[in-house]
Amino acid sequence: MKGKIKIIIDGKECWAKPGQNVIDAARDNGIYIPSLCHVEGVKPAGSCRVCNVRIEGRNMTACTTPVADGMEIENDIPELNELRKAIIEVLFVSGNHFCPSCEKSGNCELQALAYRFRMMVPRFPYEFPIKGVDASSKYIYHDRNRCVMCKRCIRTITKDGKNVFAYSSRGGKHLHVVMDKELAAQMTEKEAQKAMDICPVGAILKKERGFYSPIGQRKYDTEPIGSDVEKNIDHLKQKEQ
Amino acid sequence: MSKPVIATTSLAGCFGCHMSFLDIDERILELIELVEFNKSPIDDIKTFTKQCDIGLIEGGCCNSENIETLKEFRRMCKTLVSLGECAIMGGLPALRNGIPIRECLHEAYINGPTVGLNKENILPNDSELPMILDRVYPCHEIVKIDYFLPGCAPRADLIWNALIALVTGGELQLPYEAFKFD
CATH class of the missing domain: 3.10.20.740 (Ubiquitin-like (UB roll))
Known part of the structure; x- marks a missing residue:
């Protein structure tokens, strides 16, 4: 080593x-x-x-x-896993996460984490906040109801060197992520797909792509999130032997 | 010893959870050996005839009648189970939660593209009708709920496992494939 x-x-x-x-x-x-x-x-x-x-x-x-x-x-360890579960529950109640009607369901990392930690119901009251949807661009559908403020899109999605997504109302009561309409309008289909893939939840979706894989064939239908990493253990062990 | 008694109801739901319940297929014969049904759409008993052990609640609360039924279930059942996403978080009916109730009613009865016959622009106002609530409430925000079974609808295996665990006092088996929110 x-x-x-x-x-x-x-x-x-x-x-x-x-x-x-x-x-x-x-x-x-x-x-x-x-x-x-x-x-x-x-x-x-x-x-x-x-x-x-x-x-x-x-x-x-x-x-x-x-x-x-x-x-x-x-x-x-149980203490940390409980803390993580609580964070996931907070994210569920602080947005509008309607899994049954979401295009990302089955491929959603927030949902997959809730499955992994066996979240039966959030322990906090649902907020049902009022948030907007921006469907103005050709290929991208931006639904802030499902945003978990992870900043993945802010850090990775650019068009001609400029950030497409950014925080807005920083310091105010209603911090949220906004999409630059002009830049988003110029994005290609491929770039839209990349933005959809980078979003852990269904906040950024590529239009006309919803419900693409049937139930049973989606990313987290049969194996919990993290299984690919954990399977690597066996892989590494075999290597050592 | 008499059999445990089960009651079920659908509040602001689509009856999908009840359909999923019937998806236990021939195990229903096994179930009927283990339990007795009281008020439920499954046997069409309309009113409670005795105190029950398990109450399965499908759907959230969107009107005054839902609240009344839910409270009655709480009074009559020892254990209440929220069945499915609507009972747990309001589900699809709760999509209206951010929209003022007046706007919702106007869209449904006056301005909506499929509204044709309502020439006098009447909103439902019969005193027989239950009052619609300001928003859709998850069941556990109205009464104490003991257990939750997520899913839309909860997989038949999950419902079966839960009922068996409740009736026999065993531990609930939660296989990953049966534990879904959609």
């Missing part, structure tokens, strides 16, 4: 590249740390807080914390 540093996640010895963040290092070692806002290779925002892990007795977001030699990390 030349050039790598040792970290310990839930008592398991793992090897990480110096400077790597905890969430990516865990993934490379076959350990899944749940997250909504993290995109590999993009500067982390730490906005969803779902990837909370405990490092040296402190809760830290695994996406914004770089690894250090000998770092001891607690991840899959």
